[in-house]
Amino acid sequence: MTHPDAWLFLPPEVEALVPPLLARLAATGGGSPDDVERDLRYRIETLILEGDAEQWRAFLREAAEIVAEYAGDDAEAQRVLASILDDQFLLARAVVDLEGTDLDARRQLARAGATPPRGSRV
């Protein structure tokens, strides 16, 4: 049986990299990037301190939707985010079974440019 804390290996990369990038994308819908980033950081930390794997997966799906629906000019941020989030779904399979909504999110991320990191083939 998987330990209830086992999913906590997932958030650190997202906590470090995602808020500023996602803020750039999300802020196109209104609000300042700084405010969006601060709110994202707070939400991620709340999940780390109080959440569980299901809540984390729900957050990933939401983030994937923002990335997928983004229609602005920052294609590089969109592509990097899509790759990070897609890796999260791939890694999460070690602790939860992906469901149809997760697979939908992955398809969205693929359309948004998710690719393996440079030189990842070893």
Next chain:
Amino acid sequence: MDPSHVATDIASPTNTPESRASQKPAEATRSLPGIAYTDPVLYEQELAEVFERAWILVGHISELSEPGHYVTANVGREPVVVIRGHDGELRAMSNVCRHRASTILEGTGQTRSVMRCPYHAWTYELDGQLAAAPSGQGFACLDRDQVALPQFRVGVAGGLVFCCLDPDQMSLEDMLGPVGPYLEWLNIAGLTVHRTDQGARWTEDFDENWKILADNYLEDYHVPVAHPTLVRLVDVKETIGDNNDWSEWSRVPYRTRPSRDPREREYQSLIRRMPGMPEEFEGWMGHVCIWPATFMEIYPHHVDTWQLEPTGLLATRATTMTMVHPDEDDRDRRARELMRELNVDIMGQDVDITTRVQRGVQAPSYHSGILNDEQEFSVIRFQRRLRELLPRIAELEATATGERRVDSS
């Protein structure tokens, strides 16, 4: 040392997530070959060329305040004693009697005015000179003036006492680089060693090659995978630090919001920096790594050092020394005890990992792995030093590469 100079150094860390990300090499960085963790020839080179040439932590200056105060340790294969002489000088010398090779002193403490070997009572002055031997008339030829315990180098930095067997090794100050000012800044010298019923040190023996334990301590890539407690307690992405080729310090902020875990939450409620620690350290936890195998956990309420000592090819002894404020109060004591409890869990998680790695590096199918240039950068630096010092590693890598070529053909 000028305190303002120290503050400037500490406030300007060169080792940040951004700087590490910008220093990625073009080529993949590979770990040591698996066989480097099981090769007896390399092990002998490591003892001679690494441990017996490096500055090795032996104690804290508070343990050596008066004449006759001593600490003992092993520096590679050499048992050493560091002792305060009647003249006030600190000296490091062999802890091996020149007669029949018994160690003379054990642990830490204070001798009488001389050091006496427990085997045949050969008795030495505190400067290492033989004073007398029982039944001295029975020796056909014993010139006591010609018998002395071999002397080694001793150095003190930030209150920590180190010994080095190699007269040509760089100075302790140079080896520590930015770590020296960091220890000064944190006022480690103002602490005192915590003693339990077991004494001033706590040892634990592991069934792995010492490098597997060192590699594990040197990187935080595994931390979120293995140690959920640390994910909740500290914000790793905010880690800052500085390093030279041999030593590094880093510090990471505690999260300020409460964990859902009751024990972690109680610990969070107690975190408070000790008197004497700088205000800028409020809310931070520090780490120090000193070549080759000295590690420190610097909490606001106490400090642990962790010294690895190879005791065999697949055997390593870890010696822990805990330092507290001389007037530690109940709150800091409780914080220390809680962190000890949390660390028992964390250590168990690391033991599980390192046991697996020791099995894995012995697998015929494993040669070496690719290291993460950001989150395993200290492992990369550590292994680079080993490659420079130990020609045997190149031989082993050539062998491993040759095997891989055969495998893929």
